[in-house]
Each structure stands twice: as C-alpha cells, then as structure tokens.
C-alpha cells in the first residue's frame with residue numbers, strides 16, 4: 001500500500017465488525033485449498049458509473065461484515081464497461097485496504113471490451129491485456145481468480161488455457177476458472193490445464209429454478225474433475241423474488257434502460273409460477289429469494305451462490321437464507337410440480 005492509500009484507509013470511518021466470521025458458512029471449492037462463503041456477491045449490475053456510489057459502498061461494507069469474502073467482477077461490468085471495477089477499486093482502497101488478504105476477488109475476460117480484433121473472445125493477446133487493464137482499474141497487484149468468461153469457437157483451446165496458465169505463472173492471478181463452458185469442453189479444458197500445472201478450480205454457470213441446464217452433465221463433470229461451482233443469477237436476475245409481483249418499477253433491473261432483464265421476459269406464465277413459489281416459501285417461513293438460494297445450495301457440487309443486490313436489505317435477506325437450507329421431500333416435489 002502506498003502512503004496515500006494508507007491515509008485514505010485511515011480517513012475511512014469504516015471498521016469491519018469483529019464478529020464477521022461468526023455466522024457465514026464457508027465451503028471448499030472443488031478439490032482446491034480455497035473455501036468460499038455460501039453466498040458471494042457479484043458486481044455485474046448496481047456498481048457501475050450510473051449507480052449511486054454511496055449505495056455501492058454501503059452494500060460492500062455490509063457484505064464484508066456479514067462474512068462475504070468473495071466479490072466477483074469482470075472487465076465489462078458497468079455500465080459503462082470497466083466502471084464496476086473502478087468503483088470496486090476505489091472502495092477497496094478507501095475501506096478494505098488492510099483486508100486484502102481476507103478477500104477473494106475475481107475478474108474475467110471473454111466478452112467484447114474494446115474495438116478491433118483483440119478486445120473480445122479468447123486469444124492470449126486479449127486475455128493478458130484485459131487482465132492488465134482490470135488490475136489497473138481495481139488498483140490490485142493480482143486477482144484471486146481469473147476466468148475465461150465464455151468459450152471461443154475459433155481460438156484453439158490450448159491457446160486460451162495457455163493464457164490462463166500464464167497469468168498464474170506471472171503472479172497476476174492465483175487461480176483460474178471457466179464460465180459458461182459446456183460440460184465436454186470443460187473436461188477438455190481441465191485436462192489441458194492440469195497438464196500445464198494450473199488446474200481450473202471453479203466453474204461459473206447460470207443456474208436457477210428457471211434455468212437448469214447444468215443438471216444435464218455439467219454438475220457431474222465438475223464433481224468428477226474436482227472443480228467447484230458458483231452459479232450466477234440464482235434469483236433469475238430478480239424474477240425469483242417478490243420484485244415483480246406488483247409490476248415493474250423504475251428502480252428494478254427490468255425497469256432500468258441498461259438492465260439485462262427485459263420486461264418482455266417477465267411473462268404472465270413466469271409470474272404465475274413465481275406466485276406459487278412465493279406461497280410455498282412463505283409456508284417455509286422464508287422469502288422467495290431465500291428459498292431460491294437454498295434450492296441452488298442443495299446440490300453438493302455447489303460451492304457458493306453468486307447473487308446480485310441493489311440494496312443492503314436484499315443482501316441481508318440473502319444471507320438470512322443460511323438459517324434454513326433444508327427441504328422436505330414434499331417441498332421438493334411441490335417445487336417440481338410448480339416448475340413443470
């Protein structure tokens with residue numbers, strides 16, 4: 001830390017609570033040495049240049065106080081792209097400077113980041129320069145996990161995996177992960193990475209009650225290959241909560257012009273299911289968000305549920321999930337009936 005960073009940290013009024021490790025559960029990530037909190041926080045939405053800095057800071061402080069040690073970013077998170085890493089970097093410097101060793105920070109490259117042939121997909125050229133940019137934006141010397149964000153159908157898998165191995169060897173990342181890779185490609189990639197001496201420790205796929213693609217081969221592959229799993233959008237971007245039961249409000253993801261969830265995706269059919277799931281969650285004494293997170297966490301392959309939050313209250317609601325993550329067989333069956 002530079003003297004300026006030390007001064008910024010000293011001036012911050014934030015002091016993390018000493019009780020921060022008392023209630024969170026930490027789960028081993030595949031066959032690696034790392035444990036992740038059962039709930040992790042992603043900065044895809046709500047942390048960009050368009051969002052309130054004070055709210056971003058309040059959410060991150062509360063997260064750390066609740067034992068959330070893992071924050072997930074990517075080069076393109078914003079909007080504008082890159083701004084979530086900048087927001088995070090500023091808060092890290094000002095509030096968390098002395099706690100770097102208590103944090104697992106991830107970033108990714110794989111989607112369009114800058115114009116021309118070198119700012120997208122999976123070449124060594126793109127991955128290495130993108131990580132250098134991410135480190136600068138966050139003010140970090142290394143990330144804990146660096147992911148390839150999506151498979152590239154044109155770049156040889158050996159080149160992309162070689163780039164992941166290179167970032168670890170050069171000290172810019174401690175571990176590597178894959179995101180959105182189908183199961184056969186995950187296995188091939190893992191075999192290459194293992195040969196190189198840098199095994200993939202984590203896979204980041206979408207998984208929630210409305211999107212269960214991982215159940216068709218990916219979870220089994222991850223189990224066999226010793227790779228942890230951190231499902232993203234476990235709340236289906238807010239659909240699997242009470243967010244849209246009263247319509248679409250302007251402060252919701254579907255109500256914002258830059259939100260990835262679009263109003264046409266919130267169909268009457270989906271809302272009908274959400275209402276029935278909401279009733280079931282209430283009978284369990286939980287919010288629907290909590291039941292949806294508990295449902296994802298039920299699989300032994302799952303290391304952590306990677307949520308988003310636009311308010312401190314949403315984050316607190318998510319962490320409360322851990323008080324009840326078990327289901328009766330009848331409850332499982334009711335969920336299957338509703339989703340059918």
Ligand SMILES: NC(=O)c1ccc[n+]([C@@H]2O[C@H](COP(=O)([O-])OP(=O)(O)OC[C@H]3O[C@@H](n4cnc5c(N)ncnc54)[C@H](OP(=O)(O)O)[C@@H]3O)[C@@H](O)[C@H]2O)c1
Pocket residue numbers: 041042043044045046072073149179180204231232233234235236237238239241242243251252253254287289306307308309310311313314315317318
């Ligand atoms: N690897 C990839 O390709 C990929 C893709 C997508 C996401 N991700 C990662 O996964 C993270 C999470 O994704 P996500 O934000 O889509 O996850 P999510 O948890 O499914 O959705 C988060 C949204 O749900 C709503 N919400 C959360 N808790 C709530 C609660 N208790 N009650 C009511 N509403 C609640 C909020 O919506 P409002 O904003 O409307 O309040 C929040 O922004 C991302 O930040 C990113 O790190 C990765």
